[in-house]
Amino acid sequence: MSTSPLSGDASNDPTEDQTGRFVRQPNGRVRPLSPHLQIWRWHVTMLGSILHRMTGGALAVGAVLVALWLMALAFGPDAYATFTGWMGSPLGLLVWFGLTVALAVHFAGGVRHLIWDAGEGLTPKSANALSTASIVIGVVVAIAFWAGLFMTGRVVL
Template identity: 60%
Template sequence: MTHPNPTSGDARDDQTGRFVTQPNGHVRPLSPHMSIWRWHVTMAASILFRATIIAATVGAVIATAWLAALASGPDAYAAALGVAGSPLGLLVGFGLTVVLFSFILNGARHTINDTGNGLTPKSATLLSNISVWGPIPLAVLFWVVLFAVGRVGL
């Protein structure tokens, strides 16, 4: 199906709403992506990967604060460890562990894709599902082990 092209060069003359005037004055058709694409797990994997970058930045700030406390002496370091060992600190630590596993799994997905593999719809869906859902059980398992061996406690 072909779409009509406004002949006057002005998107305001378009009665279909399918065209827009670009800032440079050119008339271009609107992308139909919003009407024909449906939500897919590969989109979620891409969006969550970007969100983990933001969360990793927060983690870097926390690590910098920990190093500053370490450099400030034993009292500041003890206070930092107290905050890290609190329930809120443990929750933040768990969240950063999810971010770490997300980076690992998304990095593996990207590495596989960069080799030209995993690009079929079925394999892309599988890899995306692993990178979206995998970090949570891996982080839970990691923290269960930490609690079980006594490295972390409430």
């Protein structure tokens, strides 16, 4: 099956394209660019998917921070005091808050995927509702967790 336009149709000739819709591959073939966001209408399930991937990456950074915390704990009181000094600063608390949001949103997105894997919630309306709920619930849980930390005095600025 050929993806080339009909011969004689100058309006669809990829070799004469000035719009950037086509790209010449290393083998010399001219192929259309992937439609991606130029074609697909933005919807909340796309946001949920992108956030799930981004939060997974953020959690990898968080795992490094937890490993540094454990290393500081193993290296003695001076190293631990230095680490807690940095991570207890307003900037450090912002990093921990961001990682908490990433954890909660990623976890909620994982639950959403489990529901989809069970064959439920796959209609467009319910998929959109589940995606919105996973994002909102993740953010609300993270905010509630940190509000609890501040209200009990376990974290102070």
